[in-house]
Amino acid sequence: MTQLNNLDPETVQELGDFPEDDLDIVFTPKECRTLQPSLPEEGVELDPHVKDCVQTYIREWLIVNRKFQSCVSLQQEAPRPLNVLCDETGRTTLTSCDFNLRSLQPDPRLENLLQHVSVEDFERQNEEARRANRHAELFALYPAMDEEDAVEIRPVPDCPKEHLGNRILVKLQTLKFDIEIEPLFACIALYDVKERKKISENFHCDLNSEQFKGFLRSHTPCIDSSSQARSAVFSVTYPSSDIYLVVKIEKVLQQGEIGDCAEPYMVLKESEGGKSKEKVEKLKAQAESFCQRLGKYRMPFAWAPISLTNFFNFSTLEREMSEAESLNGNRKGTTGDRRTMMLQARRLSERSLNSEDNYAVSNFKATSLTVNTFIKQEGDRLSDEDLFKFLTDYKRSSSLQRRVKSIPGSLKLEISPASEVLSCCLTPELLQVKPFAENRSRPQKEILEFPVREVYVPHTVYRNLLYVYPQRLNFANRLASARNITIKIQFMCGEDATCAMPIIFGKSSGPEFLQEMYTAVTYHNKSPDFYEEVKIKLPAKLTEKHHLLFTFYHISCQPKQGACVETLLGYSWLPILLNDRLQTGHYCLPVALDKLPLNYSMHSPEKVPSQSPPIKWVEGHKGVFNVEVQAVSSIHTQDNHLEKFFTLCHSLESQVTFPIRVMEQKITEAALEHELKLSIICLNSSRLEPLVLFLHLVLEKLFQLAVQPMVIAGQTANFSQFAFESVVAIVNSLHNSKDLSKDQHGRNCLLASYVYYVFRLPDANLPESRYYTFGRTTAVSVGSRLLQSRVMSCSNPDIHGTQTATDEEVKNIMLSKVREERKLELALQMVVSTGMVRETVFKYAWFFFELLIKSMAQYVHNMDKQDTPRRSRFSDRFKDDITTIVNVVTSEIAALLVKETEQAEKINISLAFFLYDLLSLMDRGFVFNLIRHYCNQLSNKLNTLPTLISMRLEFLRILCSHEHYLNLNLFFMTSVSAPVSPSPSLSSQVGITHFQDQKIASMFDLSADYRQQHFLAGLLFTELAAALDTEAEGKAISAVHSLLSSHDLDQRCLKPEVKVKIAALYLPLVGIILDALPQLYDFTEARSGKGRTGSPDEDQESSNPINQSVAWAIAGNQFNLLRTSGAPLSSLPYKQYNTLSPDTTRNLLICFLWIMKNAEQSLIRKWIADLPSMQLNRILDLLFICVSCFEYKVCGTFHRLLQKSRDVKARLEEALLRGEGARGEMMKRCRTPAGTSPSPQFPGLNENLRWRKEQTQWRQANERLDKTKAELDQEALISGNLATEANLIILDMQENIIQASSAVDCKDNLLGGVLKVLVNSLSCDQSTTYLTHCFATLRALIAKFGDLLFEEEMEQCADLCQRVLHHCSSSIDITRIQACATLYLLMRHSFSSISNFARVKMQVTMSLASLVGKSSDFNEEYLRRSLRTILAYAEEDMDMQPTMFPVQVKELLRNLNSILSDTVKMREFQEDPEMLMDLMYRIAKGYQTSPDLRLTWLQNMAEKHAKKKCYTEAAMCLVHAAALVAEYLSMLEDHKYLPVGSVSFQNISSNVLEESAVSDDILSPDEDGICSGRYFSESGLVGLLEQAAELFSTGGLYETVNEVYKIVIPILEAHRDFRKLTSTHSKLQKAFDSIINKGQKRMFGTYFRVGFYGSKFGDLDEQEFVYKEPAITKLPEISHRLEGLKLRGCKFCFESFWNFCLGQQ
Helix, strand or coil, X not given: CCCCCCCCHHHHHHHHCCCCCCEEEEEECCCCCECCCCCCCCCCCCCHHHHHHHHHHHCCEXXXXXXXXXXXXXXXXXXXXXXXXXXXXXCCCCCCXXXXXXXXXXXXXXXXXXXXXXXXXXXXXXXXXXHCCCCCCHHHCCCCCCXXXXXXXXXXXXXXXXXXXXXXXXXXXXXEECCCCCCEEEEEEEEECCCCEECECCEEECCCCHHHHHCCHHHCCCCCHHHHCCEEEEEECCCCCCEEEEEEEEXXXXXXXXXXXXXXXXXXXXXXXXXXXHHHHHHHHHHHHHHHHHCCCEEXXXXXXXXXXXXXXXXXXXXXXHHHHHHHCCCCCCHHHHHHHHHHHHHHHHCCCCCCCCCCCCCCCCEEEEEEEEEECCCCCCCHHHHHHHHHHHHHCHHHHHHCXXXXXXXXXXXXXXXXXXXXXXXXXXXXXXXXXXXXXXXXXXXXXXXXXXXXXXXXXXXXXXXXXXXXXXXXCCCCCCCEEEEEEEEECCCCHHHECCCEECCCCCCCEECEEECCCCCCECCCXXXXXXXXXXXCCCCCCCEEEEEEEEECCCCCCCCCCEEEEEEEEEECEECCEECCEEEEECCECCCCCCCHHHCCHHHCCCCCCCCCECCCCCCCEEEEEEEEECCCCCCHHHHHHHHHHHHHHCCCCCCEEECCEEECCCCHHHHHHHHHHHHHHCCHHHHHHCHHHHXXXXXXXXXXXXXXXXXXXXXXXXXXXXXXXXXHHHHHCCCCCECCCCCEHHHHHHHHHHCCCCCCCCCCCCECCCCXXXXXXXXXCHHHCCCCCCCCCCCCCCCCCCCHHHHHHHHHHHHHHEEEHHHHHHHHCCHHHHHHHHHCHHHHHHHHHHHHHHHHHHCCCCCCCHHHHCCHHHHHHHHHHHHHHHHHHHHHHHHCHXXXXXXXXXXXXXXXXHCCCCCHHHHHXXXXXXXXXXXXXXXXXXXHHHHHHHHHHHHHCCCCHHHHCCCCCCCXXXXXXXXXXXXXXXXXXXCCCCCHHHHHCCCHHHHHHCHHHHHHHHHHHHHCCCCCHHHXXXXXXXXXXXXXXXXXXXXXXXXXXXXXXXXXHHHHHHHCHHHCCCHHHHHHHHHCXXXXXXXXXXXXXXXXXXXXXXXXXXXXXXXXXXHHHHHCCCCCXXXXXXHHHXXXXXXXXXXHHHCCHHHHHHHHHCCCHHHHHHHHXXXXXXXXXXXXXXXXXXXXXXXXXXXXHXXXXXXXXXXXXHHHHHHHHHHCCCCCCCCCXXXXXXXXXCCCCCCCCCCCHHHHCCCCHHHHHHHHHHHHHHHHHHHHHHHHHHHHHHHHCCHHHHHHHHHHHHHHHHHHHHHCCCCHHHHHHHHHHHHHHHHHHHHHHHHCCHHHHHHHHHHHHHHHCCCCHHHHHHXXXXXXXXXXXXXXXXXXXXXXXXXXXXXXXXXXXXCCCCCHHHHHHHHHHHHHHHHHCHHHCCCCHHHHHHHHHHHHHHHHHHHHHHHHCCCCHHHHHHXXXXXXXXXXXXXXXXXXXXXXXXXXXXXXXXXXXXXXXXXXXXXXXXXXXXXXXXXXCCCCHHHHHCCCCHHHHHHCCCCCCCCCHHHHCCCCCCCCCHHHHHHHHHHHHHHHHHHCCHHHHHHHHHHHHHHHHHCCCHHHHHHHHHHHHHHHHHHHHHCCCCCCCEEEEEEECCHHHHHHCCXXXXXXXXXXXXXXXXXXXXXXXXXXXXXXXXXXXXXCCCEEC
């Protein structure tokens, strides 16, 4: 091997060692949807908890970035556009009748074909041509592996973000009624009838004209732009068919019941004019008066429901929900089940609630709706319960819709899917969403969703909203004045009237925020229901003084002199905080009649202490006012356990005064430690939804408690174990929840996102806190502090440290010590945990491993240790603890494999990723030792070999996917210079040494030296070799395939010299593949099996004029390549193994081809030169399989036809499969997943193409139906490029074998092996690019080894003639030109070597018969053109003119042309048996120089005659066949009892003399190996004659039976076969008896002379024939039959064409 000092230093450094900044800590700003982030109001001192929450929401993500991981991404580039498949210009239509070849225009000839060029120059030119315009990246053409096999893919979690469900945009356009007399106000919201829940907040919209808006101007201080919105964006997380958009219409309060106020709308029409118009004007004047006086009060008017069923895709929804249920259930299944589950997990994790489109809204277009009728509101049915009841009945019963009182009107709105980016949009808090167009007057509003079920998405934005829903007031026993009741709602920060806060969101056409809100009034109702929603922006800092104040008024609708509109009825209130916790829920409050006392807000109205004078209450302090309060807040947890935990944590972080109040409990400083431990333990008891919502903050606090000891009451408190166990419990809960998604590795998506984006080391320097910072242990990973655990450990409460006063210098020293030592508390806890905690830790080890890795990366970054050698970054004790963890986890894997295989696999994958990450942080030698211990430990504990191999394969596949895998394997060093692995980093070596020469053969073996030098690669190849005998072979091959694919597409490995070194690293794989040769799937057998199946039934006979057995004989069965293709494999002394699947074999072979493509070619030739012949034969067998494996198999034409309909496809297949032949074979191939039918060859495949990940060649046919024509064409072109490149690599290998082997070696079957591979490639569908190079190689081979080819390789020569002639009929000019040149050169060299090329003539003739009888894409016109081109070569070849060669070529071509014409005509006369038999006779006559073929055709004719019951004619065919056999037997043996050639048969028929062997071309059978069939023997001769005698007897020619047996009896007597003699004489007796008995009464048939006249009969014009019909056949019968056969389509009278004479013999 050459030395590698030719690599430039930059490349060596790049690939030789890790870059210093391999891992980088990146602080990524959070993506903010709004122009300004959502923050609490300014100028307020926030509570510690609020500060923490806000800090969590605005803090940057902390991401550990792997800089070079993108280099090895398997994602491939999009394919580039291509040229057309083939060029068929210049095609001409030729007739199939006889004509002179010279009338055709020959194809262009190859310029240098007849020139004298040395073999060495010829080979050099061929190699240069092959190397030009080649694809650099083989795997860019190969379909990407299925991700289900790619266990090394660790998906990047979705970035945490605000949850948005399926979004729909509702635009309100116009609201009109028959009369327009007053302003009306619309409000819309979503309701789920099934869940009986309001699922969105209200959206208020003002659609009034400017005239009606003017009615209310005195009540509208200002109109903010945000209140003028008419478009709302609704979010729906859980779509259902029961969701309704409910539109409620209100009007200004006026005197009268709702029905009275609505009656004019139902009876009047403004368009009617007259009195109606007068009434309308009067009503308008009254409305204006009411607006001026009561403009700030509303009353219910009407409503309308709109079903949203048509806007959601429920089939998709139900399917995904069922997937989720099956996924999250407790399932234990097979590997297939787990694979299915992984696929479902991947899909569901992609659609998890972290993403905006978790359930697809069906892709509907914008839909305009018009609501034409509104339902009148009923004063006693305003509650939501009444609404849900009505909607349920409304949906179920159409009669109800007719019974309700409706108001005619028109509300036009448009519903459409909301795009991801909306311009000029506001959040529910009225923040402007990016991008925001300032020039738009009407913004769009996002409407907050109230999901029907929990949404498990952590908070990421600050949100603090309160919703107040007054529901019912019972003043039934109140004074008569309490009738038109409204409630004024205010949010107070004190008890003074001026303390009302302007934080209530306004409605439409008004201010953004209000100080007060009034409910709608139900006229004359003492117990009204309310449906208002009051939305409040809660202050970030709440105190005891904050409360909701409800003031009840009676509204006087009738104007009275001096009377006030509002009459005070009473008060009620609700404190916002209770024991420092936000109050939410349902309340039934009492109402006070008097002015409220001082400090009333400090107490709830139910528990107000006694006052003097006492407060007067409605109904004696009973609850009469029902109200509901709900909060949507990202700072108020609304969970007792979380509230207590956060409160106690903050009491440690800030100066507080003890005792502190936690809900109703007071906690002293002495009890703080105990209570905090209790709250930590109880964290897992909190509800899952609030726990998930505040997950990031909860975990942050727990990790802080786990890492940092603290001082409480002067004593060091230890919370590490409790905090760790709480984390474990939370992790377990999240994984066990069926509602939370997981990725394909079973990782909870929320936790994965937390580790990746959020987690960071707790700050080491917390001023003014109780955290103990002196002598703390290191914390590179959360809570990982083992290094100092013996000095002082949080996990050991018996070890205490004392805090000492130090000066500034000591503080700095100690702070650096803290940061350095703050690493291993989590590692310690993982090791020392017991029981269920330990079991859970290992079950979800991935989480803790990733925490450790991220902590270590932060430690290296914070301590500026990037430049420190890896072996010095971490202390020995830290390494010991990592070793302990790996050993313990490995033991856990081995133990679990016995009872829970699936769980063991997950832990195994987690451990592999952990070590994968460690390779980027720690010394590679240390990590290699861990890997070695893992392998040894697993081997010692596992007895089940397949399980062991499978586990280690997945483990190694993940490790080998490391972006610096090549560096880790020291691929640039040899075993002489490389250190033994496990090895330290390259930077610790003295330098890069050069390659040294070594024995070439050992480079292809998986030796001990190789495994030591290339540690990971050695492990992987060892596992691969072991896996090939087990069920895990697919995983092993997939792992190697994935690795090579990543190298091929790695941007760092583009230089050819680098790929040479990489290929050298993989050379042992070649040895493994050769050893596995008998296990490979034989694509050749599969292909030949499909092409040759079929039963010889009547249908197939009728559709194909050539019998199956005859076709075999025509093709030269004894020389057939495909039938014997398996022989070399089976003949070798291989052990029996299980066969690999086609896909697995294909993946292994593409790896082999990649190595052969990129390895140093001189090295390959040296290796081949030293190989024994058996190994060389193995390589050739492997190449033979490769050719069939990578055959081009895409049929774009048929797939485009089949795209329209699956039914069309089925019918077309059925039609094509009825018969044999090319189309039937093609459709059979289309049915198989391994590929599709052949296609015309094509040029122009040198463009750089790549497979996209979603594209793959081997998809089922029905998947193709969904693809466009462009996609199908693109797939066809990429597949063709792959086939071309793969076969060119195979061709390179064959050239290497030829060049590396001497002529002596070639005699030892090597030439035959090479020829077999070449001929196999010619029998497959190939591109013109490959065929051009293949024919060039063939011509070089003929020139170099011509004598051997024609003397020793007769079988291969026959197959070669057949395949070359096949390509001579190609419709593509380039292929035809190359094939013609090769065939002519074959003839020329065969003549030159033995001065007579009769054998080649015979083989070409046989090949032509096979071609026209069986070939799927045979084209007569192009074959004739090729024959003309060969004739042109013969005429232009000056060197051969003095010889007989040109004459013999012309004779051969003339014979071929005649046979071609006759054989092609057979297709035209399949329905005309007489014409068909005549043509078959002419074809058989054309085979007179090929006795094997002539005999076969004669037998076929006999079979056809016998089926028609023409027994005499059948017998005559067999007599001719027997004469032919006798003629050649007389040349072999001189026995008196044998007939003397065909002369002995004259008494039977004088025509038999045709079989005399008088041609000069006939070769002696003992020299040439012809006439080797079973009939060319004495027993064969007797068999033919006995069959003929039987047929003569059946046909009634008993006299001829005697003549036949005269020839048979001497042979039987010579052999003394008395049994047969007895039978023969018995048959003769029967024949003579028949003559005596029947005499002259025999009838042999009826004969008609038929003449054809007219140009429409073509070459039958003026021809006459004698037709034999069964006895007693009348003229009309044959007339009718021939009319159907000959005159079909002719419109003229056919009686005039008959000339007949009736004869009877």
